[in-house]
Amino acid sequence: MYGNAETTEIKSVKDFIGFFLKELKPQGKNLFTPFNVITVPIILLGLVIIVIRFAKGLGAVTNLSQEFPWGLWIGFDVLIGIALAGGAYILCFMYYILGYEKYHPVVRVVVLNGFLAYSFYAGALILDLGRPWNAFNVLIGNKFGFSSVLFMVAWHFFLYTVSLLLEFSPAIAEWLGLKNAWKILNKMTLAAVVFGIMLSLGHQGGVGGLFLLAKAKLHPLWYSEFIPLLFVVSSVFGGLSMVIFEGSISSKVFRHRMSEEHHETHDRIVLALAKVCAGAMFVYTFLKIMELNHEGTWTFLATPMGYWYILEVVGCVVLPGMLFLAGARSKGMGLVKLAAFITIIGIVLNRINICLVAYNMDAAVRYVPTWMEVVVTLTVVFTELWVYRWIVNRMPVVSDSPEWAQHAH
C-alpha cells in the first residue's frame, strides 16, 4: 500500500501528473487524528493572519517596533530554526566525508528535515521582509552588498537549500522510479555534501555574525567577537540534539514505514551522537569561559542578567553536556533524550536572548510577540510537518530504497 515506488514507471509528464495527483490523496483512513484536528484550524487561522499582514503591513499583526525591528519571526525561524537544522551538515560530514557507515539509516531523514526546515524558514522570512517583492534583488544583483554579513548569509542560505535538495534528490528519483536520473543525481551527492558543509559553516557563523554590528545594543555578556564561532559550535550540538529528539518521535509515528536496519540501529546511532554532542558542548563551554576572560565581562555575572546568563550556559549547556556523557557511558537512552531536550531549550534560550532579551535593554517598551505572530510561527512549523509526513509516507526516507537502488548509496 505505502510507497509504491517499486511498481511505478514514469515515462512522460502526463504519467507524472497522474501519479502525483494519486499520491496527493491522503492515505490514512481516519482524517480526524489528534494531529490533524489541532493543526488544521491553526494553519487556516495563520493563513488569514498572513493575508492581513500583506494587506495592512507588519504593524497590523506584529508588535515589532522601531526599537525592536526583529521579533519572533526572525528569532524563531532564522536564529533557532537554522541552529536546530544543523544536524544535516554534521551527519553528512560524518557519513559522506569521514565514511562512518553506521549513520546510513538516518542520513536521508535528517537531510530531508534540513531541506524542509530551510525551505519553510526562508518562506517565513518573506513574511517578515517589509518589501518582499524586492527579495530577488539580493540574487539578481540589483546591487550586491558585498560589505554586508546578511548578504553573505542570504547567498549561503540559498545555495545550501539547493545543495540539500540535491542531496535528497535520489530519494525523489527512487519514488518516481527514474533510474537514469537517479544515477546522475547520486553521483552529484558528494559534491553537494562538500559544498553544503562549506555553506553551512558560512551561514551558521554568519547568522551570529549579524550581531557583530549590534555592539551598541547587545548586553556585553552576549556580545562577543566570537559570536560567529559560538553559533557554529552550538549548531553542532543543537542540530544533533534535534536529530535525537526527532528520531525518538519519528520512530513511534512512522514505525510502519521503518526498515529493519533503521529500527535496529536507532539506539546505537543515538548513543554515538550523544558523544559528539558532549564533545561540542565542552568546546562551547570552554569558548564561553575564554570569552568572559577576553572581553572582561566577569563583573556582569553578579547582576540579574548575569544570573540569567549562568542559567543559560550552566543549566542548558554544561548540565545536558554531562547528561549526554553519562547517558552515552551507561547506554541510558532516557538520559540522552532528556539531555537532547534540555539542549534544544538551551538553544532556544540563547537565540532568543541574543535577539530579544539581551537586546536593546534601554528600550522604554519591551517587545513581546502578539498572539498572531505566535500563530503564524506555528503555521509555518505545522505546514512543514504536513509536508514532512506526506514525503515520509511516500518516498523511501526511513524505509528501504527500491531494490534497483540498493547497491550503492
Place this chain on the structure above:
Amino acid sequence: MDRRKFLKVLATGASGLAFGNALKPNELQASAPGKQSDKELLGVLVDTTRCIGCRSCEAACADINGLPEPNLDDEQIFEKRRTTSETQYTVVNRYLKEDETEIFVKTQCMHCNYPGCASACLVKAMHKLEEGPVNWETNCIGCRYCMVACPFDIPKFEYNTPTPKIQKCTFCWETRVSKGEKPACVEACPADVMFFGTRKEVIEEAKSRIYQAPDDFYHHIYGEQEVGGTSWVYIAAVPFEQLGFRTDLGTTPYPKLSKGFLTNIAVIDLLVPTLLLGISYAAKNKKNDK
C-alpha cells in the same frame, strides 16, 4: 616569505576573489567600489549652547519632506524625551542642568563617515554618497538590518503600510544640498545653531569656538572620533552623557566590526571544500585497505 605573511597574502587573495573591490584595505566606506573620491565630505556643526528650543528646524524639515506639520506651540512635548520617527526626521529635546537651566539638543541622522547601516545593507539600498549624506533607495528589501546596525537608532520603518519605506534624515541631499543650498533646518534656524560646510571646516569651526571660549564648553567634539567620525558633530556646555548621547560607542568604524569575519568566511569558502575532499579521499583509502 614567513608564515604570517603567507597567511595574510592568502587571506587578502581569498577575500579579493570573493568580494572584489569591496573589501580593499582602507576602503571601508560603503561607496561604489573603485571610485576614489576627491571631494570633501560635507558636514554640520550643532552648537547646543545656542539652541533656544523653538523647533523651527522641525517645522522646516517637515515642510521640505512633506511630513506632518509639528505643533510648535506645544511646550508639553519637552516633558518626555523624544526620538526621531518615520514622520519626524529631526526632533529637539530639552535637558535640564543642575541649576535648572535648559539645554536643547537637536537629533537627526549623524551621517557617519563609515555608516554601519550601509555596511549592513545587503542590496546597498542604504549607501553613503561621496559628498557625505547617507541615503536610502527603493531597491530595499525591508529586512531592517540597518536599524539593528545603527548605533544611533536613526533608520525608522513604516510598520503600518503594505509598501513600507525606511525613513530618516536625508541631509536634504536631493531637495537642496545637491543644488548648492544649505539643509532646510540649517537655513530655518533663527539662533544660528548650525554651521554648514565641509566636514573639515566644521571641525575647525568647532575647535575654534571651544578655543575662544574655553569656559563655556565641555572640551569634546561629539562626532569627531565617535564610530570613526560623523558628518554631523556637536559641541555642548556639559558632558555629552548628560544630553542623551551615547558615550560608550568607541571610535572604531562600524563596518570594521564585521570586516574580519567576512574575510574569514571568504577563506573558509575556499579552503573547506578542498579540505573535505582530501579527508573524504583519505577515508575511502582507509576503507579499501581493510
